[in-house]
Amino acid sequence: MSASISTPLRPHAEDAYADELAALAAADERPRPARWRLSPHAVATYLLGGTLPDGTVISPKYVGPRRVVEVAITTLATDRALLLLGVPGTAKTWVSEHLAAAISGDSTLLVQGTAGTAEEAVRYGWNYARLLAEGPSREALVPSPVLRAMADGKTARVEELTRIPADVQDSLITILSEKTLPIPELGEEVQAVRGFNLIATANDRDRGVNDLSSALRRRFNTVVLPLPASLDDEVAIVARRVEELGRSLELPQLPSGVAEIRRVVTVFRELRDGVTDDGRTKVKSPSGTLSTAEAISVVTNGLALAAHFGDGVLRPADVAAGITGAVVRDPATDRQIWREYLESVVRERDDWKDFYRSCREHV
Incomplete structure (x- = not known):
């Protein structure tokens, strides 16, 4: 059996980040509570990321306060x-x-x-x-x-x-x-x-x-645990997790899709907050949570579509169906809310024309 077939789809954290944990333990000179593998300070570095004295880079696992x-x-x-x-x-x-x-x-x-x-x-x-x-x-x-x-x-x-x-x-x-x-x-x-x-x-x-x-x-x-404080923070979280999931699913390496990730996150945040990012237009919020986890799911699915059925570049058409499904949980009310948002907000954005047309096809 090949290694790729026997590799777990989602390794446990202690396996996926074993090298980082070992590097932290080797460099950790602070007191550790009984049976802790790392000191509290090193645990914080593991979660929040940092660079060790020997140059080892610890990737952030959580972006937040x-x-x-x-x-x-x-x-x-x-x-x-x-x-x-x-x-x-x-x-x-x-x-x-x-x-x-x-x-x-x-x-x-x-x-x-x-x-x-x-x-x-x-x-x-x-x-x-x-x-x-x-x-x-x-x-x-x-x-x-x-x-x-x-x-x-x-x-x-x-x-x-x-x-x-x-x-x-x-x-x-x-x-x-x-x-x-x-x-x-x-x-x-x-x-x-x-x-x-x-x-x-x-x-x-x-x-x-x-x-x-x-x-x-x-x-x-x-x-x-709060929602991501800023658009940039949430985009960074989604981009990092999508990259990790793409590797674990062995999806082909695609050109950067940060523009589409930012678009998906912007839509989720505006509908969640009930107001556009510039604060000028109030919008209705749908029944779903529109969480960061759901944004990750929408973009990952779009990545798979682009890789297997597209031209290898993440485009609005690849995320349109997923984002519509995430927003429209209750067809009786959410579909109208989504239509109003598309017409009053998305349609008016000059650089969102392709996204508008793609989403309208699924409403």
């Missing part, structure tokens, strides 16, 4: 768990994964929150064949990612915490407050060793889905 990253990292160096909160597309999962990779060297201790997440996913389950044959025993126990992180002194991750049923959420209270997990069936408990902590993410538009109890919320330090 430095203080937000510093607060998140120092929270994990204490006994408080971290809750990353924000609207969809603010890189909560991305930051969570890279924090775990930099701190523990392992981002895989993950509980994916859904409406069907059971308590066993947070605590432990059983190998029922062994349980029936041998009775309760350590060998029959199936540890959750959280339990494994407690035993190994690593960072556990819980994605979409507010999607998890409230009674399952509350099974975290004892773990986070007492740093222990009782196993009544065995008359034992697992105590967390130093280095253990937990990162949870939540979408702040999910209020009312399964709100956190006040007892559980007190166990977290909440850090809000």
Whole structure:
């Protein structure tokens, strides 16, 4: 089997950026908390990017306020768990994964929150064949990612915490407050060793889905991840992620598509904010979130179209269908909002004529 076939489509952060992590560890002379692979300062450099004394360039994984990253990292160096909160597309999962990779060297201790997440996913389950044959025993126990992180002194991750049923959420209270997990069936408990902590993410538009109890919320330090502050920041984020995805998908190398990326990001920001970039024209906002993550998806799909069915250059026709699909989530209302935006804003921009014609074909 060839290397390209056996290579994971999306390597874990600790594998994809192993060289950077190794270089940071070698140059890191600052104090490290127990079982941390890097010092808090080095973890911040890993996330935000920088250049090491030996000239090694560390690529930025997150573009945003430095203080937000510093607060998140120092929270994990204490006994408080971290809750990353924000609207969809603010890189909560991305930051969570890279924090775990930099701190523990392992981002895989993950509980994916859904409406069907059971308590066993947070605590432990059983190998029922062994349980029936041998009775309760350590060998029959199936540890959750959280339990494994407690035993190994690593960072556990819980994605979409507010999607998890409230009674399952509350099974975290004892773990986070007492740093222990009782196993009544065995008359034992697992105590967390130093280095253990937990990162949870939540979408702040999910209020009312399964709100956190006040007892559980007190166990977290909440850090809000903002949307990219400027157009240039968001364009840089989208361009970097599209380039990474293009490499992993083995898409042909194409000429720069920054102009189309800037156009897609501009449309998303204006519809999100309800006003054009120059502040002169108010526009209606559609029902979708139009997040940075969705912009990345639109451009990546356009890149594939340009590579396989176009002339190798990313053009308005390659992104038109994707951007229309992202905006028009509710055909009853969003289609009219999109038409009005095209006619009142896009049509009036001299250098957007091709984009206007391409989008009109899909409305």
